[in-house]
Amino acid sequence: MKRLIEHLEFILTVDEDDWIIRDGAIVIANDRILDIGTTDEILERHERQSFDGIKDGKMRGMCPGFIDAHVHLSETLSRAVFPDHLNTRAWVFHWAKPFYAHITEEDEYWGALLGITEMLRCGTTCFLDMGSQYDPGITVRAMEKTGIRGITGRHAADNPPEVPPRGWDEDMMKHHFFNNAEEALKELEECVKKYNGALDGRVRCWVNIEGKEPCSLELHVGARKLADQLGVGTTYHLATSIEEAEVCSKKYGVWPITRIAQAGGLGHNLVIAHGAAVADEEISTLKSHDTKIAFCPSSSFKLGKGATSIGKYPELVQAGVTVGLGTDGVSAAGNMNLMRQMFLVAGMFKDARIQPDIFTVKQALRAATIEGAKALMWDDEIGSLEIGKKADFILFDLNHVEWTPFYDPVQALVFSASTSSVVETWVDGIPLYQNGKVNGVDEEQIKRKARELAAAAVKRAGLEASDVPTTTTLYDDGN
Ligand SMILES: [Zn+2]
Numbered sequence: 482m483k484r485l486i487e488h489l490e491f492i493l494t495v496d497e498d499d500w501i502i503r504d505g506a507i508v509i510a511n512d513r514i515l516d517i518g519t520t521d522e523i524l525e526r527h528e529r530q531s532f533d534g535i536k537d538g539k540m541r542g543m544c545p546g547f548i549d550a551h552v553h554l555s556e557t558l559s560r561a562v563f564p565d566h567l568n569t570r571a572w573v574f575h576w577a578k579p580f581y582a583h584i585t586e587e588d589e590y591w592g593a594l595l596g597i598t599e600m601l602r603c604g605t606t607c608f609l610d611m612g613s614q615y616d617p618g619i620t621v622r623a624m625e626k627t628g629i630r631g632i633t634g635r636h637a638a639d640n641p642p643e644v645p646p647r648g649w650d651e652d653m654m655k656h657h658f659f660n661n662a663e664e665a666l667k668e669l670e671e672c673v674k675k676y677n678g679a680l681d682g683r684v685r686c687w688v689n690i691e692g693k694e695p696c697s698l699e700l701h702v703g704a705r706k707l708a709d710q711l712g713v714g715t716t717y718h719l720a721t722s723i724e725e726a727e728v729c730s731k732k733y734g735v736w737p738i739t740r741i742a743q744a745g746g747l748g749h750n751l752v753i754a755h756g757a758a759v760a761d762e763e764i765s766t767l768k769s770h771d772t773k774i775a776f777c778p779s780s781s782f783k784l785g786k787g788a789t790s791i792g793k794y795p796e797l798v799q800a801g802v803t804v805g806l807g808t809d810g811v812s813a814a815g816n817m818n819l820m821r822q823m824f825l826v827a828g829m830f831k832d833a834r835i836q837p838d839i840f841t842v843k844q845a846l847r848a849a850t851i852e853g854a855k856a857l858m859w860d861d862e863i864g865s866l867e868i869g870k871k872a873d874f875i876l877f878d879l880n881h882v883e884w885t886p887f888y889d890p891v892q893a894l895v896f897s898a899s900t901s902s903v904v905e906t907w908v909d910g911i912p913l914y915q916n917g918k919v920n921g922v923d924e925e926q927i928k929r930k931a932r933e934l935a936a937a938a939v940k941r942a943g944l945e946a947s948d949v950p951t952t953t954t955l956y957d958d959g960n
Pocket of ligand 1 (some may be wrong): 551552553611718754809810
């Protein structure tokens with residue numbers, strides 16, 4: 482099947498030269514890009530009658546599908562549940578953990594469907610998901626229904642706190658924490674063997690662990706080594722807040738990234754989620770190990786992680802470290818909208834440092850596309866629009882006030898447009914979102930189910946109570 486989209490007002494290829502093609506055309510053969518160029522060039526190279534279908538791209542703009550480098554699909558029912566005035570550690574241990582301990586497999590499934598629906602409506606075509614607390618197959622089923630591409634796993638931990646998080650019973654502790662790193666890794670290996678490469682390769686499964694205090698050093702190091710052996714990657718939370726760095730420093734004398742580096746845990750197949758607390762000398766450590774960072778601006782804004790005050794994201798990019806953009810879970814970030822992350826990252830550092838030439842719109846777009854693809858070790862197939870790559874892209878309606886006019890399409894995309902002008906989202910040469918709806922799912926049913934299940938989970942977790950703590954000393958000392 483060979484299809485043509487012609488006369489696109491622009492195509493942002495996000496290839497090495499950040500090429501902007503005006504009056505662009507793209508030829509799609511099944512799931513891949515067969516050719517790309519100006520409409521004139523394409524029609525010189527291909528007979529018009531050779532196409533099985535021709536689509537008019539007038540008043541449409543195209544860019545690569547966005548790649549979310551850090552998300553929690555299993556947690557999507559927690560939107561707007563926890564207060565927004567807590568520091569990261571109190572937020573995790575007294576609110577997030579009690580909530581997620583009460584999440585069922587059914588909750589995870591509907592949460593994943595809800596999250597993927599939001600992603601496709603926002604132009605996201607691929608993600609790196611922290612994974613299920615049960616089985617990656619739950620997310621895989623939601624991916625099968627919607628057609629999206631992504632990486633998932635089994636969210637593992639092995640280092641329980643001395644006192645259980647608020648609202649946890651013995652069974653929850655057993656379910657959430659493996660007895661030791663060895664047992665956790667055995668289970669993760671089985672997950673990778675079972676799910677990696679599923680759904681015609683649209684699904685990849687990694688050795689994902691929660692990271693930081695709930696995981697032993699052995700599990701951090703072991704996860705990356707196992708990932709190496711299995712030819713996949715690993716991702717975990719690390720250096721997510723200044724409090725975590727200070728606790729780590731008090732206990733071990735070094736900040737979190739240095740601690741992992743000294744234990745031989747860094748490598749090219751590791752994506753560190755957040756990386757907010759990074760010391761100057763740790764920038765070259767990350768670079769020399771080719772370890773990637775998934776920066777989550779919305780999460781930093783909502784939880785006050787200090788991206789603009791202590792974060793080294795512009796320095797990391799300048800040093801050549803791969804920095805992708807993530808949304809994080811909706812509880813931490815509020816949304817799964819990468820256009821919003823681009824908008825934030827393209828302004829927050831300019832403003833904080835009174836320096837308009839850092840993290841420009843082009844860098845923001847690259848972070849949301851090709852840099853994310855590199856972090857996910859998938860840049861040979863996705864992240865830019867080039868011959869031979871997968872036909873994963875977004876179409877924008879340029880006859881929209883937000884796009885009027887669009888002299889510099891990248892500026893218009895990052896600073897003017899919202900997701901309301903996303904009209905189509907394609908993965909593998911198939912439109913998954915078009916005509917105002919996500920194909921393959923009943924969006925009304927998903928929203929109804931999500932509201933019901935979320936309300937029940939809040940109740941089970943006891944988060945309606947007024948005495949839920951807003952500070953924590955969990956993991957401060959002892960283990
Ligand atoms: Zn996260």
